[in-house]
Amino acid sequence: MDIVLYPEDFEFDAASDETIKTNNQAKTMVNTLTNWLIEQEDREEAEEAGTRTPASRRLHLHFLHAPVEITGNNGAVEGIRFERQELDGTGNVRGTGDIVDYDVQAVYRAIGYFGSALPDLAYDGSNGVIPNAGGRVLDEAGGHVSGLYATGWIKRGPVGLIGHTKGDALETITLLLQDLDNLPTAVVPEPAEVPRLLAARGVEFTDWAGWIALDAHERALGEAAEPVVTAAGPAARERIKVVDRGAMVEASTGERQGSDVGASV
Structure with missing residues (x-):
């Protein structure tokens, strides 16, 4: 599989340059992507010269794109529309008004x-x-x-x-x-006063013992669930995450919070 990058996505502003200088993780990530871009240019030259055959699959990485709309027909995804973004000099991005459409058959949400x-x-x-x-x-x-x-x-x-x-x-x-x-400063600077104050105000909370109880509850849900089908065969679930706040408080305290129990697989 070939990774495809776009040179216009690597035009950094001063704020980005400063982040790259001061943040090792950002520096490593940018260096890796930049090296891939250089390798891509060499690869394209070899393909034009006929000394390399393109891979059967390509992974296109598009940066500075904000999703605007998923288009489709009769419930089937046919495309996704983006607004092109630009760096704003503060470490964030802003829209440019330029719209880009891509033909796609499936969309996965990871934002x-x-x-x-x-x-x-x-x-x-x-x-x-x-x-x-x-x-x-x-x-x-x-x-x-x-x-x-x-x-x-x-x-x-x-x-x-x-x-x-x-x-x-x-x-x-x-x-x-x-x-x-x-x-x-705190009126009563004692750690034990924090849970007392929360309880007095009717705030739902949990402590470390409650977290342990929630962890055990999630693991028990995983053990009781059907195995996951993988390429290597059936695999047991380590846990099933509880994502509803009321359900989390209930599992950690044993008290019903008026919210349906929810779980994320």
């Missing part, structure tokens, strides 16, 4: 979770993020909300890999430590 709004906090519905400056949460007027910070996908949107969000977390923690002397 990040779009963020949701929280009460009394500003929210950017277009990007699914809580407005922030380097991780410091901002109010509607653009001022820093003392004591509130964002990281992960709620900070940058549902894009990037673990390496990107790891760098985001480091940036946020750095600012938090800078603000430490000005952050509000």
Whole structure:
């Protein structure tokens, strides 16, 4: 199988160059893809010269594409439409308005979770993020909300890999430590007060013992399930993940939370 890349996807801005310099995972990933691109150019030259036969299958990797619409007919997928994106200089991307269509027969979803709004906090519905400056949460007027910070996908949107969000977390923690002397202090600075306060406010939560119980519950679901059919033959499931929050709390505490038990296979 040949991997096919596109040179226009490797035009980086200053923010991307800085990430590559400071993040080893990003550097390794870019170096790997760049080497593949060089190998692809050599491969194409050999094919034009008739000294190499193309592989029977090709894997095309398209970057800077945002899915817009899945097209089809009578319930069957026929294509997928994307809007071409461009780097915006801040480590994120923005739409260009250019639309690209690809003929496809199947679509597999493997994307990040779009963020949701929280009460009394500003929210950017277009990007699914809580407005922030380097991780410091901002109010509607653009001022820093003392004591509130964002990281992960709620900070940058549902894009990037673990390496990107790891760098985001480091940036946020750095600012938090800078603000430490000005952050509000606990009225009762005792760890045991945290679960007491949550219980007093009626907040559903679990502790380490509850996590162990949830882990055992998921493993038991896996043991009871039918084996998975693989190329090597039937294989037992290690676990079946419980994804519904109410079901997770119920499994970890033994208390029904008013939500249907859900599981992800």
